[in-house]
Amino acid sequence: MTDAGRDGKPDAETPGTVEGRGSDVIARIHRAIRQRILSGDLPPGTHLAAAEIAGEFRVSRTPAREALLLLASQGFVDVIPNRGAYVRNWSREDIEEVFDLRALLEPHAAARAASRASAQDVAELEALASEMETASRSRSASDRDRLAVLNDRFHRRIASIAGGPRLERFINDTYELVLQAWTFGTFSDEDMARSMMHHRDLISAFRTGDAALAHAVMESHILNARRRYVDRPEAGIDFAED
Amino acid sequence: MTDAGRDGKPDAETPGTVEGRGSDVIARIHRAIRQRILSGDLPPGTHLAAAEIAGEFRVSRTPAREALLLLASQGFVDVIPNRGAYVRNWSREDIEEVFDLRALLEPHAAARAASRASAQDVAELEALASEMETASRSRSASDRDRLAVLNDRFHRRIASIAGGPRLERFINDTYELVLQAWTFGTFSDEDMARSMMHHRDLISAFRTGDAALAHAVMESHILNARRRYVDRPEAGIDFAED
DNA sequence: GAAAACATGATTGCATGCACTTTGCCCCTG
DNA sequence: CAGGGGCAAAGTGCATGCAATCATGTTTTC
Known part of the structure; x- marks a missing residue:
């Protein structure tokens, strides 16, 4: 089972020094650095020195280096031999590719999920959709x-229900970026209403096991998001024009 | 342009990867172990001890460990904390998922490639197709x-021409498995002829920039392979029924 | 006799040390 | 003053050491 755990908030402030052996140091560093890259805290081109990271997380250079290697394998940083890791530049083409891939992968996942979703799965998705609708009626930053x-x-839950580990991994890898690009900040009321409706349509398709419908709804959902993004790219990541 | 030797990856920039020049020990170990896993030399469940690998490759445990971490991030092995890396079991569902993903990703790549292929690209693919046709007329093991x-x-060249780094990475990650499953060993003469014709059809679509045709041909190409595989799974990887 | 507890051996995960590469600055030369 | 060579600082990449952890086989206890 995949980590259905908490949200993506890294527990940045762990009071005291819980030098817990066995706590996965590499994974923690990996998540923290990835978060900083995605949030723009570490701008593209930044040199990530192993010693620096090690010092900040109070560990040695070995786990820091291994976290950097993982980030490199996922495309977040470029590792140049004997020179270290550099935060990768996200170009406009990168973002567009991400949307293309989402438009390819997620409808596929939705169709599979429609064929496999249990009543329990549908209930979970409905709970999420209800919460989202509540939150969508507010404009506060926290909401x-x-x-x-x-x-x-x-979206991750749908990828999980679809039941293919590689598909799920691809979607999750692809999805990281979107979180940053798509902050709901630019949604009009109409956009928001449509997005919420898409969720309900998806759930409806899941309940009746209608794979084709789920595919179509998800595709339109993604393509809408893509269009909204392409129309106003300045709202997302500031691109490095190099 | 260096001679494209046995290494299937020339100078193509694969972002994020750690394919460095020189004494890249990690990449070498990574490739070697991956090859053994795919070839069945290291059966599922095998415990990969860092010290053992290190000794065999005449390096220390650090790069061996890092190669194992990379393999884990790509799903080839499972790393259990404080217990080490174990070769992952490939179930029938895994293989089927791989074919599903290929049937999803590669037609997409083919369509993109059709819109972007240069005359040079087409010429390269034609050279490959010709070589393949020559080799296909023989039944010797080496051919x-x-x-x-x-x-x-x-297929990798097409993914490369398609021009999306993540798409290319996904396809390459997915493709590894197929190499083992699909050894051409079970091809009838008719299958072989059809496969070769698909390649020519693809090239033709690339030359005329017909994205829809390229998509359709690739999809039928993959689905044919999938069907052939599903019909006789015993010809490929021996599944671990766990 | 069976189950629990202990001791032992093996292995992982992290820390640290050291050689090699790269880079940037300074000095020297023309 | 411009260009080239060399030197030093920094940083990576790999080797090695050590404590913590887990598996296994033996002993102890009921």
Whole structure:
């Protein structure tokens, strides 16, 4: 079972020094650095020195280095031999590719999920959709953040229900970026209503096991998001024009 | 342009990967172990001890460990904390998922490639297709191996021409498995002829920039392979029924 | 006799040390 | 003053050491 755990918030402030052996140091560093890259805290081109990271997380250079290697294998940083890791530049083409891949992968996942979703799965998705609708009626920053988290969980849950480990991994790898690009900040009321309706349509398709419908709804859902993004790219990541 | 030797990856920039020049010990170990896993030399469940690998490759445990971490991030092995890395079991469902993903990703890549292929690209693919046709007329083991290598290169080249780094990475990650499952060993003359014709049809679509045709041809190409595989799974990887 | 507890051996995970590469600055030369 | 060579600082990449953890076989206890 995949980590159905908490939201993507890294427990940045762990009071005291819980030098817990056995706590997965590599994974923690990996998540923290990835979060900083996605949030723009570490701008593209930044040199990530192993010693620096090690010092900050109070560990040695070995786990820091291994976390960097993992980030490299996922495409977040480029590792140049004997020179270290550099935060990768996300170009406009990168973002567009991500949307293309989402438009390819997620409808496929939705169709599979429609064929496999249990009543329990549908109930979970409905709970998420209800929460999102509640949050969507507010414009407070915290509710918008919560909406992004819930939306993330909703889509990941569908990928999980689809039941293919590689498909799920691809979607999750692809999805990271979207979280940053798509902050719900630019949604009009109409956009928001349509997005919420898409979720309900998806759930409906899941309940009746209608794979073709789920596929179509998800595709339109993604393509809408893509269009919204392409129309106003300045709202997302500031691109490095190099 | 260096001679494209046995290494299927020339100078193509594969972002995020750690394919460095020189004494890249990690990448070498990574490739070697992956090859053994795919070839069945290391059966599922095998415990990969860091010290053992280190000794065999005459390096220390650190790069061996890091190669294992990379393999884990790609799903080839499972790393259990404080217990080490174990070769992952490939179930029938895993293979079927791989074919599903290929049937999803590669037609997409083919369509993109059709819109972007240069005359140079088309010429390269034609050269590969010609070589494959020559090799396909023989039944010697070496020619069959060569055919697999050429086919691999053909499909990867298309993914490369498609021009999306993540798409290319997904396809390459997915493709590894197929190399083992699909050894051309079970091809009838008719299957072989059809496969070769698909390649020519693809090239034709690339030359005329017909994305829809390229998509359709690739999809039928993959689904044919999938069907052939599903019909006689015993010809490929021996599944671990756990 | 069976189950629990202990001791032992093996292995992982992290820390640290060291050689090699790269880079940037300074000095020297023309 | 411009260009080239060399030197030093920094940082990576790999080797090695050590404590914590887990598996296994033996002993102890009921």
